[in-house]
Amino acid sequence: MIARVAQACFWLNRYLERTETTARLLQVTQHVSLDLELDDTALWQPVLDVSGEEKRYAALYGRELEGDEVQEFMTWDERNPVALVSSLRFARDNARTIRETISLEMFQAINSLWLWLGSREGRRLYERERHLFYERVKTGCQLFHGLYHTTMLFDEPYDFMRIGSLFERADQTMRLLDATWAATATPARRTARPTDAPRWLAALRSLSGVEAFTKRTRGTLVGPTVAAFLLYDDRFPRAVHHCMLRAALFVDRARGGEASEAGTRTRAVLAGLLERLRTSDIDAVIARGLPLEIADLTAGMVQLSEALQEELFDVTAAMPRAG
Secondary structure (H helix, E strand, O other): OOHHHHHHHHHHHHHHHHHHHHHHHHHHHHHHHHHOOOOHHHHHHHHHHHHOOHHHHHHHHOOOOOHHHHHHHHHOOOOOOOOHHHHHHHHHHHHHHOOOOOOHHHHHHHHHHHHHHOOHHHHHHHHHOHHHHHHHHHHHHHHHHHHHHHHOOOOHHHHHHHHHHHHHHHHHHHHHHHHHHHHOOOOOOOOOOOOHHHHHHHHHHHOOOHHHHHHHHOOOOOHHHHHHHHHHOOOOOOOHHHHHHHHHHHHHHHHOOOOOOOOHHHHHHHHHHHHHHHHOOHHHHHHHOHHHHHHHHHHHHHHHHHHHHHHHHOHHHHOOOOO
16 A cells, blocks of 8 residues: 555544544533633633643733633634644545545545535534534534445555544543543542532543443542543543554554564554553552653653554655665
8 A cells, every 4th residue: 555545544534533522622611611600711721731732822812711712713723733624624635635545425525524614604603503513513524434434445545544543532532631630630539529520521521421431430420430431441432442452453454464564663562552551550540640641641652653654654764774
């Protein structure tokens, strides 16, 4: 498979996953504003923390947060590389470069969503019914995901698209967990404040995980229980452990099987992450500091992405060097 095509497949799904996750987060945060009497900083700071764009926001809009400005920044501002409009544009650009690889229905779905987002109709819906606007973005992304599962051959392009989705899901879950943990800080962590449960519920809603959390844990909405679920559950589709388990499957397929010599460092880094996720104890993690654990896992994800780039996308770097 041509490295350029593999890379475009990976980033197409990664950017589209980011678009959907951002729309979910903005929609849920709007709902939280109706449930909790919080000022704009307490309410919208976690959104900027998840995006990693708080410094850019401060430079462009000033340091005092306003809910409408944060939503504008995270939805329409093309100076923000993770705004909805930016992420969707990057996804569509990648789709355009591999139109011969993806199905016609897939391209039509992402192109229609892009055209709608840039239309007067899209902007009017944002101004009038913001909840419905974010819902429309989510369902557009979900339509694309459904189409690539049902219209593509299950071969190498499909594998790289799945890897992109799974890497992005794991990253977004860790970002959201880290931001929510910081917003619900209490000395004991297991003693919740009145505002903590709605925040953890919002985090689960942002990942479509409320029902799954209830079925899998039957626990209360406190930080350690939710953290254990989002990091270590092996069946919830957006839990970090599950994402890495599935990613290992598709990485092995893309490499040509477990015995293949291609992508050996990628597989080794992924195996290390999986072992850490499989053997970690949430109480020990919290005693050490959950943010430190998330930072270590994030560093591992960065190493994983770099190895994937070097071994499977950057063919010149992977070639033996003379001398």
